[in-house]
Amino acid sequence: MKCNSRILDWKIVNVFIVVAVLVCNSACSISQESVGVSKDNLNSTSKRKKVGNPNMSLQTLIESLDNIDLTLISSNEAIKDAVYDELPMSQVEGIALRILTPVSIAEQHDTKLIILIGISSETNSKTPLDENARIVWTNKESNRVSEVELYPQPTNKIPMPEDKVPLPPLNPVLPQHLYSVEVVNIREKLKIDWVPSTYTFQVVVGELISNKVDFELVEYRD
Amino acid sequence: MLVLNQILYDRFGRKFKLHFSGDGPIPKKIKPKVFFDLVSTRSFLANLRVGEWYWQKLSYHLIGDSPYSADPFYYLDTVARLLIQGRIKLFVISDMQAEHHSVEKRIFKQRNGMSYQIVTPVALITNPGKTTKKFTSKKEAVQFVRSLSLGEENLNDLVRAFKLELPIDNTLNGKQESLIASIGDAVMEEKVLFFEEIINNPPISEVVYEDVDVKSVPLGPETDVVQIKVLAKIDAEYRVVLFDKSLTSHQGPSEEKVQTGATEVELWLDQDISSPVFDQGANISLSGPGKIQAFLDKDLTTEVNLDEPILCDKITGGKKLKIWVKGKSPGKFKIKVTPLASSNGKFLIQPPAELEMGVVELMLEVYEQDTQEIAKIKVDPDQEPITKYHTDLEAVNFPPQIVLSDENKIKKGRVLHVQHAGNFGRSKVVVKALVESQFPRGYGNCQLTLSSGGKSGSVKLFDSEFDGREVSLPLNLNKADLTIDKIYWVEGAVECNALRETRLDLGLSVGGKPTMRNGDWACFTVVKIAEVGLDIVTSTGKAEVWDKARNRFYVNLDGTEDARKLKSKPSDRNVKVKAKLTKKISGVKVHFCLVPDKRNWDKTHWGANLINFEFSKVERGLKQIDKIDRKDLTHLFANTDADGSAELDSLVLSRIGGDVFKLGAYLGQDAHLAKFVDGHTTLSKREPIFSADSIEIWRKYHIQNTYNKNIALPSRALTRTSFEKCFIEIQEVDENKYDPATIGGLVEHELWQFDMSGSTRKVVCVGDINKAKFTSLFKAPTDTTKPKAHMVMCDVQWDSDMGSSQDFAFSSRISSINYKNRAGNSYLGVFDPPLGGGAIVQSPSKWAWNDGSKMHQGRLDDTNISIEKSRGHYSEVKIELPATCPASCPCGSPGTLIVPTAARKAIVRVKLKAATGPWAGESGGVGNPQCLIVVDSNLNRFNNTIAHEIGHLFKSVRKDTGWKGIPDHPDQYIRRGGQGSHCKENATEHASRVDQNGDKIYVGGTCVMYHVAVGNNTFCDNCSADLRVRDISDIFKD
Known part of the structure; x- marks a missing residue:
């Protein structure tokens, strides 16, 4: 399935960023404070943001990511399970990212961005995750901003007509909250050029905005 | 007293008697030989077997004293003159034996005593002992022949007997010498031989002569004192001669020559007294601008040289010289016959005969279409509305027909089609005005006749190019009316058997006499196109692109372009676009056209609901090609071969499904038929020759149905019907009924898991996890089954989905939950076993409960659900x-009891291996013609799903704008309740339900391509138009 990657015009990007910040400051209380130092993302720690309800600290989500062993990264399911295991039994709303950086283009042919999303059913009903989650990235050399849907939409299905589908439950027992962990091969999904360069990544779901992580592609890692 | 031997012999032994007046009267029954002139008389006498001195003696006896002359002919002449004057007579005493000897057996005796017998070379064989006389030179041979002193009569006998070449020189002396020379040649070439034999008898003259008393012999009176008037005469059938344009020089070597009619003229010399017959011929002279050529025969094969005198034997003694003359240069002329002077004074020559005649030039102009100029005519067919194109077509004025040169009138001829219903064109013909100055005086009442003829075929004459009145042939035109040109129009009536076998000619007649034909003429080739057709022979195992029985041409079965080209493809098919004449006539130019049916451009045919549809805007590359340039008026063409067939391999059919064409053909000379427009009031009146079959553009798409052998597959007839609107024929091939038991790893579920019906029937759920087990059953398309898609029929269709981690609040230890998708806007199916296999409950599913003082936690697995x-x-x-x-x-x-309550709820976090669905169908992707179709007993829904998924394979519903000149799809949408691109024709927005973008979803769509398979089985006009234009040679093509 092709991603819907597109290059945004700078004017649009600027407006988008301004609007996002305004929305987050007013409605989501996006924190601008540092959220600590990552073991493997030292140069991005100063830019991590605390996002979300003050009562449900984003820090918790970031720490959940920080605590996992990145040697598991070769297996998507393993890394997901590890993240799920790290989650507290509390319902934290926010989006946290983690990425291994720098990456040597000579040594690695791809790398993965780990995304942890915590979202309440209420928020999810307003901005359904599948349809609203977007990865936004900036090439810092060119200042070009791009975005792509996190969850590709299937386009080749025809649903059953409603009269063929069982009626929805009369009194459904529905979740209050959900967590979703995604592991994205950024070279494959974002189609970024595998040449020395630096990027920043963020994930946006409606009014939820993740911490920003920097990512550097280098010829060789020191 | 008679003293001379009066019996004389010639060289052949014929016997003559000299009769003197003293001999008394000649018996009445005997007619003396008449002598007219000195030369012939002398020749006759010289041929008699007497010595020269005989004539000396006879002269002496007859006329007395006579001076001696050394000239051997002197005495001969003296006797000859007496014979001419009739003062002595000579008559023949018949010697039958001598006369009946053949030339070969005659003995020639020379005065020297030598005797010769003339023989053929064959005689040498039968007479081996005999010797023949040998000659060392032609001169010697000629002298020998001359020494035989044979008269002209004998010489002629020899020439005829030995079939020697006749001498050319016709003058009297010249002829004799020529005969001698001719025989001399034959002797040298040993075609004629002489046995030589010495006879010891004394010379002949000595035998016949007896010395006599020299008393004079009395002469009779001169009897020939009356003068004979010699009158030259000319009589001509007509006093006009047709000018011969030498058109036969343009005819082929094997063609029967069409000679210009010649005028018969008789020439002769009349005399008031019939005997003796005038001994000379006559000269013929011509004067005036008109020039003629004369022949001895009506067929004009033996020409007469009128510059040479005509021999007397041709025109005297009641003989008339008939000559046939034709004109070489137009204009009047005089023919004059003047008798030659005679040495015989009896003949009184009268003034020459003269006749004024005229060489008349008749001119028949024949015209043909100016095909070079017509080929330059351009009319733009891509105009909107199309009636503008039709109006432009109607306004096309053809250039005037151009006149054929004399050479082309004969060599090329004018091609006409046998007329039918006024469809075919006529040739302009012009009978040119006559030139009065070419006619002799008194020729005001002659008639020109335009006639038809030739070996085969026929034409008809009309007074106008179209319609008009027929003018009967032959057509007689009075000369008086031909002071101006007369224009007529010729159409084909009956086809020729070969090229140029019908003719029109102009002739001349006077006063009811037979017409002199072919004063001018022209050839016509009348043909008839017997049939036009498309013939395709497909090689075994290759796609049948032409269904002749149903008139369907499948343009998609051989790639995007190949099948459209009506051209043979080696090893695949032999394609013939052919027009065949009724006769085997080669070299006839035939145009081929793909005449569009009027529906092709009709908006209602495309779909009444199309907005802003303009046929002219539909991409040209999709349309038929039957012209070098689309704006050309005339179509591509080919010439007929020796079999009378013309074949063309450059026509290209349109790619547009539903287009209908008639294959037509018309002659190069009938370019007006290029204007034919189907259904048009005026432009449809004159039709080309059409093939019996129309050609309807279709596409065929094959589907392979793979389904559980334990089910009865509902009818797919509605699917076929759906696509027929788009002119796509769905053909099912390679059906595969699988046995679920034979598919490794296939897990069947009881039906209740999916529909809560309580049914325990085992069903096959096909989805992304296991569909490869079924798609692998796809049989690769072959040349006869491509393009092809695979319809994997399923009982139910769900896709495995690893759900998100979801937190539920439990107010009791046992509770049911409803598991939703990550977006929370749709329920997931949870089945046992899960579609992906393994455990339903995924790590880390767990629970937590705070009893008020302590937090309790534990993990969940399948045992908990x-x-x-x-x-x-x-x-x-x-x-x-x-x-x-x-x-x-x-x-x-x-071991603490876990007792959640409404006040102290437990948090249950579950992550389940679930499934998305239920789906009615799934379409394939690029390079992946695999579709999943859920079997539904509701035929409408079932077929809707099939058609829908196939539609997706053909890029429905189109998002592109400005595509191929087709209007942008007004009802295309994405999301709004569906996945991918769909059609919302007649749909309305739901009152409250929205899609992920917050846009209200659509409900109630009526097109097959509406996002839900509600049972629509008709493509809307826009989707249908797209599918008519879409390249169906494969999936996801442009």
Whole structure:
């Protein structure tokens, strides 16, 4: 399935960023404070943001990511399970990212961005995750901003007509909250050029905005 | 007293008697030989077997004293003159034996005593002992022949007997010498031989002569004192001669020559007294601008040289010289016959005869279409509305027909089609005005006749190019009316057997006499196109692109372009676009056209609901090609071969499904038929020759149905009907009924899990996890089954989905949950076993409960859940928390009772291996013609799903704008309740339900391509138009 990657015009990007910040400051209380130092993302720690309800600290989500062993990264399911295991039994709303950086283009042919999303059913009903989650990235050399849907939409299905589908439950027992962990091969999904360069990544779901992580592609890692 | 031997012999032994007056009267029954002139008389006498001195003696006896002359002919002449004057007579005493000897057996005796017998070379064989006389030179041979003193009569006998070449020189002396020379040649060439034999008899003259008393012999009176008037005469059938344009020089070597009619003229010399016959011929002279050529025969094969005198034997003694003359240069002329002077004074020559005649030039102009100029005519067919194109066509003025040169009138001829219903064109013909100055005086009442003829075929004459009145042939035109040109129009009536076998000619007649034909003429080739057709022979195992029985041409079965080209493809098919004449006539130019049916450009044919549809804007590359340039008026063409067939391999059919064409053909000379427009009031009146079959553009698409052998597959007839609107024929091939038991790893579920019906029937759920097991059953398309898609029929269709981690609040230890998708806007199906296999409950599913003082936690696995047959929804899962907390509980007091309440709820976090669905169908992708179709007993829904998924394979519903000149699809949408691009024709927005973008979803769509398979089985006009234009040679093509 092709991603819907597109290059945004700078004017649009600027407006988008301004609007996002305004929305987050007013409605989501996006924190601008540092959220600590990552073991493997030292140069991005100063830019991590605390996002979300003050009562449900984003820090918790970031720490959940920080605590996992990145040697598991070769297996998507393993890394997901590890993240799920790290989650507290509390319902934290926010989006946290983690990425291994720098990456040597000579040594690695791809790398993965780990995304942890915590979202309440209420928020999810307003901005359904599948349809609203977007990865936004900036090439810092060119200042070009791009975005792509996190969850590709299937386009080749025809649903059953409603009269063929069982009626929805009369009194459904529905979740209050959900967590979703995604592991994205950024070279494959974002189609970024595998040449020395630096990027920043963020994930946006409606009014939820993740911490920003920097990512550097280098010829060789020191 | 008679003293001379009066019996004389010639060289052949014929016997003559000299008769003197003293001999008394000649018996009445005997007619003396008449002598007219000195030369012939002398020749006759010289041929008699007497010595020269005989004539000397006879002269002496007859006329007395006579001076001696050394000239050997002197005495001969003296006797000859007496014979001419009739003062002595000579008559023939018949010697039958001598006369009946053939030339070969005659003995020639020379005066010297030598005797010769003339023989043929064959005689040498039968007379081996005899010797023949030998000659060392032609001169010697000629002298020998001359020494035989044979008269002209004998010489002629020899020439005829030995079939020697006749001498050319016709003058009297010249002729004799020529005869001698001719025989001399034959002797040298030993075609004629002489046996030589010495006879010891004394010379002949000595035998016949007896010395006599020299008393004079009395002469009779001169009897020939009356003068004979000699009158030259000319009589001509007509006093006009047709000018011969030498048109035969343009005819082929094997063609029967069409000679210009010649005028018969008789020439002769009359005389008032018939005997003796005038001994001379006559000269013919011509004067005036008109020039003629004369022949001895009506067929004009033996020409007469009128510059040479005509021999007397041709025109005297009642003989008339008939000559046939034709004109070489137009204009009047005089022919004059003047008798030659005679040495015989009896003949009184009268003034020459003269006749004024005229060489008349008749001119028949024949015209043909100016095809070079016509080829330059351009009319733009891509105009809107199309009636503008038709108006432009109607306004096309053809250039005037151009006159054929004399050479082309004969060599090329004018091609006409046998007329039918006024469809075919006529040739302009012009009878040119006559030139009065070419006619002799008194020729005001002659008639020109335009006639038809030739070996085969026929034409008809009309007074106008179209319609008009027929003018009967032959057509007689009075000369008086031909002071101006007369224009007529010729159409084909009956076809010729070969090229140029019908003729029109102009002739001349006077006063009811037979017409002199072919004063001018022209050839016509009348042909008839017997049939036009498309013939395709497909090689075994290759796609049949032409269904002749149904007139369907499948343009997609051989790639994007190949099948459209009506051209043979080696090893695949032999294609013939052919027009065949009724006769085997080669070299006839035939145009081929793909005449569009009027529906092709009709908007209602495309779809009444299309907005802003303009046929002219539909991309040209999709349309038929039957012209070098689309704006050309005339179409591509080919010439007929020796079989009378013309074949063309450059026509290209359109790619547009539903287009209908008639294959037509018309002659190069009938370019007006290029204007034919189907259904047009005026432009449809004159039709080309059409093939019996129309050609309707179709596409064929093959589908392979693969389905559980344990089910009865509902009818797919509605699917076929759906696509027929788009001119796509769905053909099912390679059906595969599989046995679920034979498909490794296939897990069947009881039906209740999906529809909560309680049914325990085992069903096959096909989805992304296991569909490869079924798609692998796709039989690769062959040349006869491509393009092809695979319809994997399923009982149910769900896709495995690893759900998100979801937190539920439990107010009791046992509770059912409804598991939703990550977006929370749709329920997931939870099945046992899960579609992806393995455990339903995924790590880390766990629970937590705070009893007020301590937090208790534990993990969940499949033992904590159940999927019950009685559940109310496929998303429903019953979860039972442990009764007590486990040993691993962080509370430090394992075994604590877990008793969630409304006030103290437990948090249950579950992540399940679930499934998305239910789907009615799934379409394939680029390079992947695999579709999943859920079998539905509701035929409308079932077929809707099939057609819908096939539609997606053909890029429906189109998002592109400005595509191929087709209007942008006004009802295309994405999301709004569906996945991918769909059609919302007649749909309305739901009052409240929205899609992920917050846009209201559509409900009630009526097109097949509406996002839900509600049972629509008709493509809307826009989707249908797209599918008519779409390249169906494969999936996801442009």
